[in-house]
Amino acid sequence: DAGVTQSPTHLIKTRGQQVTLRCSPKSGHDTVSWYQQALGQGPQFIFQYYEEEERQRGNFPDRFSGHQFPNYSSELNVNALLLGDSALYLCASSPQLFSANTGELFFGEGSRLTVL
Amino acid sequence: DAKTTQPNSMESNEEEPVHLPCNHSTISGTDYIHWYRQLPSQGPEYVIHGLTSNVNNRMASLAIAEDRKSSTLILHRATLRDAAVYYCILRRYGNKLVFGAGTILRVKS
Numbered sequence: 272d273a274g275v276t277q278s279p280t281h282l283i284k285t286r287g288q289q290v291t292l293r294c295s296p297k298s299g300h301d302t303v304s305w306y307q308q309a310l311g312q313g314p315q316f317i318f319q320y321y322e323e324e325e326r327q328r329g330n331f332p333d334r335f336s337g338h339q340f341p342n343y344s345s346e347l348n349v350n351a352l353l354l355g356d357s358a359l360y361l362c363a364s365s366p367q368l369f370s371a372n373t374g375e376l377f378f379g380e381g382s383r384l385t386v387l
Numbered sequence: 388d389a390k391t392t393q394p395n396s397m398e399s400n401e402e403e404p405v406h407l408p409c410n411h412s413t414i415s416g417t418d419y420i421h422w423y424r425q426l427p428s429q430g431p432e433y434v435i436h437g438l439t440s441n442v443n444n445r446m447a448s449l450a451i452a453e454d455r456k457s458s459t460l461i462l463h464r465a466t467l468r469d470a471a472v473y474y475c476i477l478r479r480y481g482n483k484l485v486f487g488a489g490t491i492l493r494v495k496s
Contacts, residue, residue: 302482304482304483306486312488313487314484314486319481319482319483326481327482376423376433378431380428
């Protein structure tokens with residue numbers, strides 16, 4: 272059973288460009304969330320998708336947008352890249368929405384974005 | 388978002404128990420206490436969670452203070468593979484986990 276898979280694993284962009292990151296959730300999971308992890312810090316919540324809609328959002332600007340497809344996979348888009356967007360972007364999936372007691376979020380290994 | 392406080396780093400000897408503390412004095416009645424860990428070059432991995440009672444699973448034990456203002460993650464026998472950053476998180480609803488800086492656990496052989 273494949274876990275959460277993310278692509279690409281590494282990429283380099285320049286300031287002002289746009290980037291799309293992709294995530295396939297663990298089999299049987301219908302909820303996907305995205306996190307940004309700067310070097311040396313803990314992950315920060317960007318947003319969560321369920322039933323193809325954004326359900327929760329963290330403190331990130333509108334340059335960060337997402338999408339969830341009918342097969343539950345998801346994309347994270349970042350426009351007008353800044354140097355500060357350089358980070359590890361993590362995708363996490365779970366089988367239920369809005370339940371603190373489901374226990375586990377399953378994380379992928381992330382996409383490492385470098386903005387020059 | 389309720390905050391947690393953890394020591395920056397801890398060190399343990401292999402095969403010995405490790406107690407990782409976490410303070411969460413502003414916890415609300417509906418907040419669950421979750422622990423995740425992150426091994427080098429990997430995404431975070433779920434360890435354990437609880438609400439009020441102590442919890443055990445195959446990876447660890449979670450001891451929760453009676454007033455719920457603190458908790459302790461217990462690794463019964465640390466191995467080199469347990470070296471990671473351990474995050475204590477208060478989770479209220481949904482998939483929004485608020486990570487702090489975590490505790491870097493170093494395990495010596």
